Amino acid sequence: MKTTFPRLLLEHAQRRPGAAALREKEYGIWQTLTWSQLAELVRALAGGLAAAGLQRGQHLVVVGENRPRLYASMLAAQALGAVPVPLYQDAVAAEFVFPLTNAEVGFAVVEDQEQVDKLLEIRPQCPALTRIWFDDPRGLRKYDEPGLASLDALIEAGRAFNAQHPGHVDAEIAKAQPHDVAAMFFTSGTTGNPKGVVHTHHSLLDRAAAGQRFDKLTEREEVLAYLPPAWIGQNTFSYAQWLACGYVVNCPESASTVSIDLKEIGPTYYFAPPRVFEGLLTSVMIRMEDAGRFKRWLFKSFMSVAKRIGPSLMDGKPVPAFDRALYALGNLCIYGPLRNTLGLSRVRVAYTAGEAIGPDLFTFYRSIGINLKQLYGSTETAVFVCLQPDHEVKADTVGVPIDGVEIRVDDSGEIFVRSPGLLQSYYKNPGATAEVLDRDGWYRTGDAGFLDAGGHLKIIDRAKDVGRLANGSMFAPKYIENKLKFFPHIKEAVAFGHQRDRVCAFINIDFEAVGNWAEKRNLPYAGYTDLAGKPEVYQLVRECVEQVNADLATDERLAGCQISRFLVLHKELDADDGELTRTRKVRRGHIADKYAVLIDALYAGKSEQYIETQVKFEDGRTGMVAATLHIVDTKTFEPVRRAA
Incomplete structure (x- = not known):
């Protein structure tokens, strides 16, 4: 697609000014922003950013849930030739330090007080960060920090700038070329520091248009944007393809209302991991x-x-x-x-x-x-x-x-x-x-x-995870883990077996599903750790594992990957504890190092193993969780030979 994101916005605003571009649910009511209103908002934000000193090629960090004014801020940065860098809103403050210093970020637009607090906490480590604007003012009325202001103030400053410099923003939009840098996305960092992936307008919009043609998408589609905008999957469906197709993107009121909002909107085009x-x-x-x-x-x-x-x-x-x-x-x-x-x-x-x-x-x-x-x-x-x-x-x-x-x-x-x-x-x-x-x-x-x-x-x-068992059989851990996670009682699984004589696994139960199961059986429990250690829960999980083994026995390439032993972890794997990425991918190497004592116990034939693990709570405090974990042997099956 030989165009840029801001030009597509202006085309939609000119061709269908009154059509809905974005909807946001606020106080239980859906508010609509038309293409012409969005274009006006983007011009004002771009003027404000220009007045603040944002230059072509510089980076603007954007942190928050899917919000129309955050989308508009990304478009405003692109209108000036700057590069938006969305970051995960659920990341802890320390995780922002590397992206901000690596990209030499001086400007940030964030959703609310939570994100403001994170950036203020790490600002001493990120000296280039001089300006922070927030969308939601709740809780921020008495904040008196240098360089901190509301998006409303930025919009007003932008309107004043545009009145003094008419045509400046449009001139900057006209300068942009399809092969200019349009955005940067940081990888989830399963090994080491995340890497900033640099994309151009052409690379993002060309693929968005290819997907549009493939599924015959039109401007009549309805999309619900509820996943992190920092994840390129959500960004593609609710930003790149949104501008390529011109359909409506709907932003839920909060994470807790997504299921209700999903039913109200009834999306026609849906995306989820x-x-x-x-x-x-x-x-x-x-x-x-x-x-x-x-x-x-x-x-x-x-x-x-x-x-x-x-x-x-x-x-x-x-x-x-x-x-x-x-x-x-x-x-x-x-x-x-x-x-x-x-x-x-x-x-x-x-x-x-x-x-x-x-x-x-x-x-x-x-x-x-x-x-x-x-x-x-x-x-x-x-x-x-x-x-x-x-x-x-x-x-x-x-x-x-x-x-x-x-x-x-x-x-x-x-x-x-x-x-x-x-x-x-x-x-x-x-x-x-x-x-x-x-x-x-x-x-x-x-x-x-x-x-x-x-x-x-x-x-x-x-490729790095596919291995071989000691007998030479293929070992594909993710394939096994996905089969386990089909069961509603299993939330996460990590399989081990490379260069070993058999496959063993860690299991995370789904606390809600297993808790409901336990309550129906009048099985009392005091929390996740207590529930995970119940003999009845182990029997429930064993039945799931053995069903997977029976299924694997019918696959001649993976029949040797049947799970011989497992344990149920005493805590849920968590991104804050470094065990998962922000997109909930297992950090296999980190888990193997952190729980080496449990892996050793699985392969040593032990029936139980004591472990203490440090965990991080939502408020930033740390604590310890300790338990003696049971280790269970499971039934495996003879490979089923398929008829030729």
Whole structure:
């Protein structure tokens, strides 16, 4: 797409000034911002930033939930040729230090008092940070810090600047070229410091337009923006594609109202990582446990019908008339109300990405009539590399390369990508850039996989995580973990086995789901650690693990990956404790080091192991959690030989 983000904004404002661009729920009421109102707001913010001294090529940090005025601030920075850098709003203050110092950030726009406090806390370590503007003034009335002001004040200053310098902002917009830097996204940093991924207007908008063409997206789509704007997945769907397509982006009132807002908006185009779909399914299963016997029987009966027939109907395959009628009845009684309960009744296209989704979880949604598809990409590829075409959806692939994408797989199985959406570089890190981008423009993904006979890409695991058991069998930990997480009672799992004689696993229970299960059985517990250690809970988890083992036994390549032993961790894996990234990816190496004593106990044949672990609380304090963890052996199965 030979244009820039601010030019697209002005085109929408000129062509359809009264159409809705953004909606925000405030005090329970949806407020609409039209394209013309948005363009006026962006001009005012850009004028204010220009008056404050923001220059072309400088960085503006943006921290907060999805908020219209934060989106407008990013557009305002781009209008001046500056570079917005969204950061995760749930990160602790210390996590901001590296991005701010690395990018020499002098200006920041944040959502509220929480984010202001974080930046003020680290400002002594970030001397370049001189100006901070906030959107929500609650709690900030008595703050008297140099360089701290409201977005309202910035807008007023901008209007005054624009009155004195008419045409300045439009002139700056006209200077921008498609290959100028448009944004920088910091990676989640699974190993070491995060890296700033530099993208141009062209790389982001070209991929947004390719996705638009692939799924025939129009300006009539409705999108709910509820994931962190710092994650390029959310940023692509609610920013790059929003401006490419001109559809409406809806911002929830708060994280706690997302499920209600989802039902009210009824998005037509929906995007979520697997953990969100796992959470939705868990909530469904919890509700079904609370239902009466007849309703549970009805649900189970029709879900078995859906599992057998639903995917074929979604894929446009022929289905016998009786089965089609049976599914229609199920749609009336179960599937339709269920889609409505989930807030997905109007979805035309839904995507999941960010990490692999379990095949059973994926099939569940498609079986009830939700057009859930998988896509493959990363921060470095501007998200869109492979997408699944309608009627060609497979649970074990991530789709076909879309317009402009070339894929090759080297002898080791690692995937390389060439695309117009590739990063320009890692900021101030030429060594890391050279490691992933070669002279011919191929990007090294770090993922292992292959293209099947139909041209669909199949991802096995991260290349560095795919290993071998001591007997030479393939070990794909993420594949195993995803199968475990399909069960509503399991929230997270970490599998070990590389160069070992068997596979063992750590399990995190889902506190809400297992707590509900325990209460129905009059099983008292005092908290997560107490519940996780109950013998009854261990038996519940063992049944899930053994079901996974039985399933793995039917896969000739992964039959050797069956889990021999497991333990239930005494605490939930947490990003604040360094165990997960902000996008909830497992930091495998850190976990292996932190819990080495537990891994040793699993492989030494012990039946229990005492451990003390430091944890960080939401208010920043630290404490210790200690427990004696039980270690359980599980049943494994003989590999099932498929008929030739």
